[in-house]
Amino acid sequence: MIYLFGAIALLVILDSLRGYLKAKNKKRYLIQLFVGLPLIILLLFLFGPLFVLSPIKIGYSTLKTDNITLYYPGNSIDMAKDTMIQLKQADEMNRQLYKTTYPMPVVLAKSEFDMLRLGSYPYAGGTGSELTINIRPGRMTTGRIAHEMSHRNLAMLTGKSIPSPNWFNEGLASYIGKMDAYKKPNELQADLRDRRYARDILNMRGILGSAIWLKKINIDKAGGVLYGQSYLMVKYLFDKYGQDKVYNFVQSLKNNDFEKAFIQSFGMTEEQFLQEFTNYIQNYTD
Numbered sequence: 001m002i003y004l005f006g007a008i009a010l011l012v013i014l015d016s017l018r019g020y021l022k023a024k025n026k027k028r029y030l031i032q033l034f035v036g037l038p039l040i041i042l043l044l045f046l047f048g049p050l051f052v053l054s055p056i057k058i059g060y061s062t063l064k065t066d067n068i069t070l071y072y073p074g075n076s077i078d079m080a081k082d083t084m085i086q087l088k089q090a091d092e093m094n095r096q097l098y099k100t101t102y103p104m105p106v107v108l109a110k111s112e113f114d115m116l117r118l119g120s121y122p123y124a125g126g127t128g129s130e131l132t133i134n135i136r137p138g139r140m141t142t143g144r145i146a147h148e149m150s151h152r153n154l155a156m157l158t159g160k161s162i163p164s165p166n167w168f169n170e171g172l173a174s175y176i177g178k179m180d181a182y183k184k185p186n187e188l189q190a191d192l193r194d195r196r197y198a199r200d201i202l203n204m205r206g207i208l209g210s211a212i213w214l215k216k217i218n219i220d221k222a223g224g225v226l227y228g229q230s231y232l233m234v235k236y237l238f239d240k241y242g243q244d245k246v247y248n249f250v251q252s253l254k255n256n257d258f259e260k261a262f263i264q265s266f267g268m269t270e271e272q273f274l275q276e277f278t279n280y281i282q283n284y285t286d
């Protein structure tokens with residue numbers, strides 16, 4: 001999310017510079033720029049993706065329990081209370097692994113348009129980033145909310161907006177949300193046999209890798225395999241090494257690069273791990 005804003009900011013600056021160089025009346029252009037730019041930024045805070053950070057939230061009320069702050073449209077207190085029950089359960093599912101809680105701002109979006117202006121994919125039931133969780137009430141299971149919360153928690157814990165490679169970030173989120181419906185091991189085995197299995201999943205990291213990840217989901221329609229495979233990879237880590245070891249690994253991401261921390265915790269590289277996991281899937285029997 002931060003990178004997206006950064007890219008937009010850069011575009012705006014470059015475009016302003018181009019406008020300045022082309023402008024005939026440079027003084028007037030500058031005045032227009034200095035009035036127009038703060039106005040756009042103000043709108044981003046009041047009604048756009050930075051809404052959650054804005055001290056003024058027009059038409060919204062606040063419901064707060066412990067670390068969760070829920071911003072909901074003014075008159076929907078019943079909807080907000082129902083959602084808060086789910087949020088608390090989802091928070092508890094996260095607490096079991098993260099062993100701590102971070103401030104969790106949540107914005108209720110009532111429509112596709114709301115999701116879009118808040119910077120989320122409009123048709124999603126919810127999204128999570130380092131800034132906030134945006135959710136559509138009634139569209140999210142508690143498990144899926146827990147998934148989105150994990151994204152924010154991992155970002156908060158590591159202090160990075162891309163806290164880990166996608167396979168681990170998504171896999172951990174799905175593991176915490178108990179989202180085992182994507183793929184069973186025997187289904188992933190069929191994907192491996194029919195070459196749908198993502199042998200290149202480790203490359204999908206960083207900004208560029210995340211773009212590939214999004215392309216695979218939205219254009220290649222490979223979301224089921226990617227999320228299922230990620231979930232089963234992380235579940236394999238938990239089953240083989242135990243919750244404490246994975247927890248210590250997650251904690252060590254605070255001060256270490258992912259690759260280095262992985263080797264230290266599990267005694268092998270990610271490549272070696274993927275090979276081991278692939279063998280497990282290949283030889284899986286019910």
Ligand SMILES: [Zn+2]
Pocket residue numbers: 147148151170173
């Ligand atoms: Zn996710």
